Structure formats: C-alpha cells, structure tokens
Amino acid sequence: MSELGSSGHGVGSESPDVTRPPTLSASSDAVLVVGISRYSQEALAEAYRRHAGAVFALARRLLVDATLAEEVVQEVFLRLWNQPDKFDPDRGSLRSFLLSQCHGRSVDLLRSETSRRSREERDARRTAESGYDLEHEVVDLLLADQVQGALAGLSEMERTAISLAYFGGHTYREVAELLDQPEGTVKSRIRSGLKRLRSELVTAGVGGWTGE
Amino acid sequence: MSDARHEDIEALLGVYALHSVDEAERRLVHDHLDDCLRCAQEVLGYQEVAALLGQSGGDAPTGLWERIAGELEEAPPPLRLGVMPMAAAAERRERRGSSRVALAAMGIAAAVVIGFMGSVVVQQDARIQGLESARPDVPITATSVAALSSADETMTVDAVLLSNGTGYLLAEDLPVLTQQETYQLWGVTDAGVISLGLLGADPAQGMAFQAGDHVTGLAITQEKAGGVAKSENSAVVSGTFD
Numbered sequence: 028m029s030e031l032g033s034s035g036h037g038v039g040s041e042s043p044d045v046t047r048p049p050t051l052s053a054s055s056d057a058v059l060v061v062g063i064s065r066y067s068q069e070a071l072a073e074a075y076r077r078h079a080g081a082v083f084a085l086a087r088r089l090l091v092d093a094t095l096a097e098e099v100v101q102e103v104f105l106r107l108w109n110q111p112d113k114f115d116p117d118r119g120s121l122r123s124f125l126l127s128q129c130h131g132r133s134v135d136l137l138r139s140e141t142s143r144r145s146r147e148e149r150d151a152r153r154t155a156e157s158g159y160d161l162e163h164e165v166v167d168l169l170l171a172d173q174v175q176g177a178l179a180g181l182s183e184m185e186r187t188a189i190s191l192a193y194f195g196g197h198t199y200r201e202v203a204e205l206l207d208q209p210e211g212t213v214k215s216r217i218r219s220g221l222k223r224l225r226s227e228l229v230t231a232g233v234g235g236w237t238g239e
Numbered sequence: 240m241s242d243a244r245h246e247d248i249e250a251l252l253g254v255y256a257l258h259s260v261d262e263a264e265r266r267l268v269h270d271h272l273d274d275c276l277r278c279a280q281e282v283l284g285y286q287e288v289a290a291l292l293g294q295s296g297g298d299a300p301t302g303l304w305e306r307i308a309g310e311l312e313e314a315p316p317p318l319r320l321g322v323m324p325m326a327a328a329a330e331r332r333e334r335r336g337s338s339r340v341a342l343a344a345m346g347i348a349a350a351v352v353i354g355f356m357g358s359v360v361v362q363q364d365a366r367i368q369g370l371e372s373a374r375p376d377v378p379i380t381a382t383s384v385a386a387l388s389s390a391d392e393t394m395t396v397d398a399v400l401l402s403n404g405t406g407y408l409l410a411e412d413l414p415v416l417t418q419q420e421t422y423q424l425w426g427v428t429d430a431g432v433i434s435l436g437l438l439g440a441d442p443a444q445g446m447a448f449q450a451g452d453h454v455t456g457l458a459i460t461q462e463k464a465g466g467v468a469k470s471e472n473s474a475v476v477s478g479t480f481d
C-alpha cells in the first residue's frame with residue numbers, strides 16, 4: 028500500500044496517507060478481502076480489528092496457554108494475508124472462516140507431540156478445578172440466547188460429544204473412548220447435533236448463511 | 240463416486256467440520272468436497288454453527304497486531320492479483336476465447352463480479368469502444384477484457400486481449416514517470432508471473448502487447464528504467480480477464 032500511495036501522485040490530491048479511509052470501516056468483509064489480496068495492509072488491519080478478539084478467545088479456550096494462542100492468531104491472519112483466495116465470500120462469513128482456521132490450527136497444536144504434555148497438564152488442572160464437568164464448556168459460554176436455546180434442544184449425548192470434540196479438541200475416536208460409546212454412534216450424534224443446531228439457528232435468523 | 244463411498248463420507252461431515260477426524264479421514268473428506276457441492280455446503284453450515292459456538296467476546300492482546308504488521312514488512316510479497324469468488328473464476332475460465340456476443344451475454348454476471356470486487360464498474364462495451372477509437376486500425380473480434388485498478392481504486396487501466404494473443408492497453412490514468420523509471424507489464428499464468436514488456440514512462444493510448452492464452456490476468460508495476468526480471472514492487476494496477 029505504501030508504494031501505491033507514493034506512486035499515486037497527481038491522482039487523488041487529498042492526503043493519501045490516511046491510516047484508515049472512511050470507506051474501509053464501512054466495507055463488507057468481502058470487500059476487505061479484495062483489499063487484502065491487493066496488499067492493502069489497512070484492509071488486513073480492519074479485518075484484524077473486527078475478528079482478532081474472537082479468534083484469540085477461541086485459540087485460548089482450546090490451548091489455554093496465551094502465548095500459543097497468540098501464535099495461532101498471528102498464523103491465521105498471516106495466512107489470510109498470503110492466501111486470501113482461500114476465503115470464498117460466496118460460501119460463508121469471514122468470521123466463520125477465520126474461526127475455523129483457528130480451530131484447525133489449535134487442534135493441530137493440541138495433537139502435536141510437543142504440546143501433549145501441556146494438554147495433559149491442562150486437563151489435570153481442569154479436573155482439579157472443576158471436576159471437569161463435560162457441559163461446563165458450553166454452559167459458561169457467553170452465547171446469544173438463540174444459541175443457548177438451540178443447544179438446549181440437543182440430547183445430552185449430542186451436546187457432550189460436540190463439546191468434547193470442539194472444545195476439547197478430541198478426535199471422535201477419543202470422544203468414543205471417553206464416553207464409552209461406539210465410534211459410529213459418536214460420529215452420527217455429532218452430525219445430528221450439528222444438523223439440528225444449524226436448522227434451529229437458521230430458523231432463528233442467527234449466523235451468516237447465504238442462499239438459505 | 241459410488242453411492243456407498245458417498246454415504247461413508249457423508250457420515251464424516253460433522254466430525255470433519257469440528258476437526259475431529261484423523262489425517263487420513265481429513266484428506267478423504269477434503270478431496271470429496273472438491274467434487275461434491277452438496278457435502279461442501281453441509282460442511283460450511285456446520286462450520287458456521289461451530290463458529291457461533293466458539294464465538295466469545297474479548298479483545299486481542301495488545302501488541303499482537305504490531306507483530307503481525309512487522310511480519311508483513313519483513314517479507315515483501317510477490318506480485319499478486321485481486322481475488323475473485325471461485326464460481327466467477329471458473330466462469331472466467333469457461334469464457335476464455337469467447338466471442339464478443341457471448342461476452343455481452345455474460346455482461347450482467349461480469350458486472351456483478353466487478354461490483355462485488357468494489358472495482359470501478361466499466362461497461363465492457365464501453366471499454367471495447369474506447370479501444371476501437373484509440374486503435375481504429377485494429378479489428379476487435381474475439382476478446383477477453385480486463386479492468387486493472389489500483390488498490391485504492393483511483394486508477395484504472397483497461398485491457399483487451401484478442402484471440403490471436405495480441406492485447407491492447409488503455410493506460411491514460413497512469414501518472415507520467417521520470418526518465419529514470421518505466422512501467423512494466425506482467426502477465427499472470429498458472430505457472431507464475433511473467434514479464435510482458437516495458438511500457439515506458441508515459442504509456443501511449445492503445446499500446447499493444449503480446450500474451451498467450453495462458454495469461455489469466457495482468458499487472459503493471461513501476462520499475463527503474465530498463466525494467467526488472469522479477470518485481471519486488473506492489474502492482475500499481477492489476478486485474479484479471481473477465
């Protein structure tokens with residue numbers, strides 16, 4: 028952007044050095060990503076301003092360690108900078124895309140050998156602190172009423188399995204072991220739970236679905 | 240894909256969306272999603288649900304943005320063009336080499352894409368007419384067109400590529416450079432960015448260039464006179480062929 032600003036002499040006579048043009052803060056996420064693809068750091072800064080808090084909160088929830096969580100946030104936004112075309116605005120919101128990237132990366136870290144130890148420590152700490160209530164994670168979330176309501180509509184098994192998979196970062200095979208249930212059952216409960224959440228939330232008008 | 244296979248994969252969609260599969264399953268589903276719109280849509284829906292579950296307030300740690308911004312400056316990125324929605328990109332591939340009539344029929348879709356991109360909307364016909372008046376000696380038959388624009392949208396350059404590989408630029412927006420500098424034209428191909436030649440310090444209207452069918456987009460950079468083999472600079476303007 029800096030090169031563009033300096034080479035644009037004689038074109039727009041008004042100050043080219045505005046840190047955030049007024050149009051940018053009002054731009055849709057899709058327009059921001061186009062700006063990012065053209066190396067606008069201001070566009071990336073705006074996307075960061077909108078979504079970094081949520082991305083960090085999710086990484087921290089999964090990893091507990093704030094330093095690791097910061098690394099994930101950094102990776103997620105650098106990846107958006109380097110590969111903006113991975114985001115397809117026709118197919119979901121930027122927030123959901125970034126959170127999904129963050130979740131995938133956090134889970135990779137959780138599963139990697141190096142952080143296995145910290146995960147064990149984390150689980151141990153949780154067990155010590157709260158007796159590791161399986162529903163605790165979901166229940167204490169600051170969710171919109173609709174999300175809370177939709178969660179309440181799930182069976183206990185669905186809710187627990189989703190919670191262990193999503194917030195615990197466990198594979199469904201691990202979830203099956205933890206719950207002492209067949210793998211196939213866990214797999215299908217997670218899917219049916221997500222499916223129900225999805226239709227409830229669409230009905231309630233929550234979320235960024237397009238074409239529904 | 241067989242029905243049985245499809246059912247197996249369908250059963251994995253929920254756990255896949257939650258990153259709750261092992262690597263082999265992840266790859267299996269990932270590959271399937273490239274070919275199966277229905278499954279891809281289902282996964283996207285679950286990812287939106289997951290995002291709502293994982294969504295909570297709070298601020299990012301102070302100083303983190305500065306670190307990210309520092310990374311951006313340390314590694315100046317290679318030349319790159321604007322993104323397009325996947326569907327539009329696929330459409331563009333299909334349309335390559337299409338006749339002017341087909342191009343006009345695609346006008347509405349193209350205008351939507353351009354509007355979405357936040358670019359200055361320029362009617363394709365107007366663009367071609369502008370070119371025709373700049374180069375009345377050139378018969379415009381089968382074409383692809385591109386609207387190149389700067390990141391801040393203040394400059395646009397129109398380009399038309401004929402089916403014979405000859406292209407023309409309408410570069411009146413570009414500011415005149417000093418004699419120590421030149422504009423350089425780049426073509427974007429699947430294999431990377433290639434130089435299509437120097438445009439000089441003050442590109443003339445209707446300047447011609449040669450580009451093969453494999454060129455899907457164009458970019459113009461500002462370089463020192465004589466040009467460079469590989470640009471370290473951001474594009475002054477860039478765009479893809481419709």
Ligand SMILES: [Zn+2]
Binds near residue numbers: 245271
């Ligand atoms: Zn499928």
